[in-house]
Amino acid sequence: MSYIKLNNNNEHLSLGNLFNQIKKLSINKSSAIQTEIFCILFNIDNISDTTVGNYCTGYRAIGNQYKQIYINYKKKYPKDNTILLETINNLISIIEGIIHNYQTINDLNTNENLKKLTTNLFNIAKNDISVPNTLKKEILNQINNKEYYQALINMLFFIILEKKQPIKNDDLIIETIQDILNNTNISISNLKKYLEIQFKEGISLIPSLKKLAKENNPYALFELGNMEYNGIISGTCRYELAYNYHLQAANLNHPASNWMISHMILNKKIGSLSDDDISLAWSYLMKAKSLNSISSLNTIGLCYLHGTNPQKEINLNLAITYFKEAANKAYPYAYNNLGLIYEKQKDYQKALSYYLKSANLEESWACNKVGEFYRLGLGTNKDLSISYKYYLLGSESPIKNLYPWNILNLVKYFYLEGSSILGIEKDLDKSIILLEKINYLEEAQELLLYTYYQRYLTNKSTDNLNNTLKYLDILNSNPKINFKQKKEIETTLQNLSTKITLPPSDIQSQYQTQD
Numbered sequence: 001m002s003y004i005k006l007n008n009n010n011e012h013l014s015l016g017n018l019f020n021q022i023k024k025l026s027i028n029k030s031s032a033i034q035t036e037i038f039c040i041l042f043n044i045d046n047i048s049d050t051t052v053g054n055y056c057t058g059y060r061a062i063g064n065q066y067k068q069i070y071i072n073y074k075k076k077y078p079k080d081n082t083i084l085l086e087t088i089n090n091l092i093s094i095i096e097g098i099i100h101n102y103q104t105i106n107d108l109n110t111n112e113n114l115k116k117l118t119t120n121l122f123n124i125a126k127n128d129i130s131v132p133n134t135l136k137k138e139i140l141n142q143i144n145n146k147e148y149y150q151a152l153i154n155m156l157f158f159i160i161l162e163k164k165q166p167i168k169n170d171d172l173i174i175e176t177i178q179d180i181l182n183n184t185n186i187s188i189s190n191l192k193k194y195l196e197i198q199f200k201e202g203i204s205l206i207p208s209l210k211k212l213a214k215e216n217n218p219y220a221l222f223e224l225g226n227m228e229y230n231g232i233i234s235g236t237c238r239y240e241l242a243y244n245y246h247l248q249a250a251n252l253n254h255p256a257s258n259w260m261i262s263h264m265i266l267n268k269k270i271g272s273l274s275d276d277d278i279s280l281a282w283s284y285l286m287k288a289k290s291l292n293s294i295s296s297l298n299t300i301g302l303c304y305l306h307g308t309n310p311q312k313e314i315n316l317n318l319a320i321t322y323f324k325e326a327a328n329k330a331y332p333y334a335y336n337n338l339g340l341i342y343e344k345q346k347d348y349q350k351a352l353s354y355y356l357k358s359a360n361l362e363e364s365w366a367c368n369k370v371g372e373f374y375r376l377g378l379g380t381n382k383d384l385s386i387s388y389k390y391y392l393l394g395s396e397s398p399i400k401n402l403y404p405w406n407i408l409n410l411v412k413y414f415y416l417e418g419s420s421i422l423g424i425e426k427d428l429d430k431s432i433i434l435l436e437k438i439n440y441l442e443e444a445q446e447l448l449l450y451t452y453y454q455r456y457l458t459n460k461s462t463d464n465l466n467n468t469l470k471y472l473d474i475l476n477s478n479p480k481i482n483f484k485q486k487k488e489i490e491t492t493l494q495n496l497s498t499k500i501t502l503p504p505s506d507i508q509s510q511y512q513t514q515d
Helices: 015-025 034-042 049-057 064-076 085-096 112-127 133-144 148-162 169-180 188-200 205-214 218-229 239-251 255-266 275-290 294-306 316-327 332-344 348-359 364-376 384-395 405-415 428-437 442-458 462-476 483-500
Strands: none
Touching (some): 015 049, 112 148, 133 148, 348 364, 364 384, 405 442, 428 442, 442 462, 462 483
């Protein structure tokens, strides 16, 4: 049977990790022995090394006689919060190698090592899914108020009285899934059925998903909703069908489907963003938030940023609060939104710090932002090697998530002319291959025109000629291209032909600007 060690990672607020943190902070490591710490905690004279060792690794449940000591402490603590003052004094004495006897809690709270011990344990508590969020918030509030003794006592009560040990690997997996599914009408058997067809089905996946959807399986409903939203089933985005699938899943308390309902309304995929629509979107958004949807936190932030909430309230501080809450859960779009806010305030250093967090999660838009900041020296020193690295990273995103300006900037600043600093050679063929991937961008069309024309001037092949004329015609017929832009294009073509010293008349004669 496989049990988890509770003292060799930072994911369990356990007795073993409490001991580890005390030893880590101790000046004299040899004095911070497990049995001595255990005796101090439980106010006993001695205990065997083996027993303490089993308690600390988490392979054995803490004995009821020791739990009873802390049950009594917890009952008395509300009326006398100094009841553990001597215990914490003794723990600090072990850490610092000198005897302490702080007479009051306020005095004890000034001790730097108590602060370190408490904050280190809280960082572990944040990772432990078995620690209730209400307790985490209470401890954080105490730490922010410099009430380190009170916070440590709260964690001691949890470690000794509530933290389950030993824990089987299989049990932890089930508990983790149950924690995720908490507050929903979704069962583990629903998940099992959905995963079975995902693993086993091939071309029959969609019919199988539809069959599960008829059984009100929220995972299947969510998946079909996303497929219809992205046009995967019919080749066309069918938002009404997507909405209906997500609506059914949302009514079964699927967190992401509740968010998708609000997302579709707020982005006018469904409805016209009337006041009634906004109220409906807001209700689903709040429900998604209550079901721990991270996306909802970011969207609520956007709603306060732009006033798309029932009160039509624009509140930058509240928007930032929600963005930061989502960012604390490593949500890339929240990093992006915070970066944009600080960039608009010209706090480029802070903006870059958020863009980097998102880019390091390989979010394509943020990669381009980081590339631009390092290329231009915004909030940092100019560094073309870092700029190139992030443009390249962003350009390799899946097509669905690709921000095309990564490719445009790679070509424009590195491949069309080369870079001696980075040892990158000029490469027209590579430039064309990349630009053709994003030839729906007007800026890419201009670069393709220039690049094909450059190739034509040195190699008058039919392909080079036809492609040059193709993009010349696309740009010439684009109503958004004004007279000034046409003149700039014409001038660029002239400059290219002058550089290569070949007559360009056969191409340029077809591009006549008009007043």
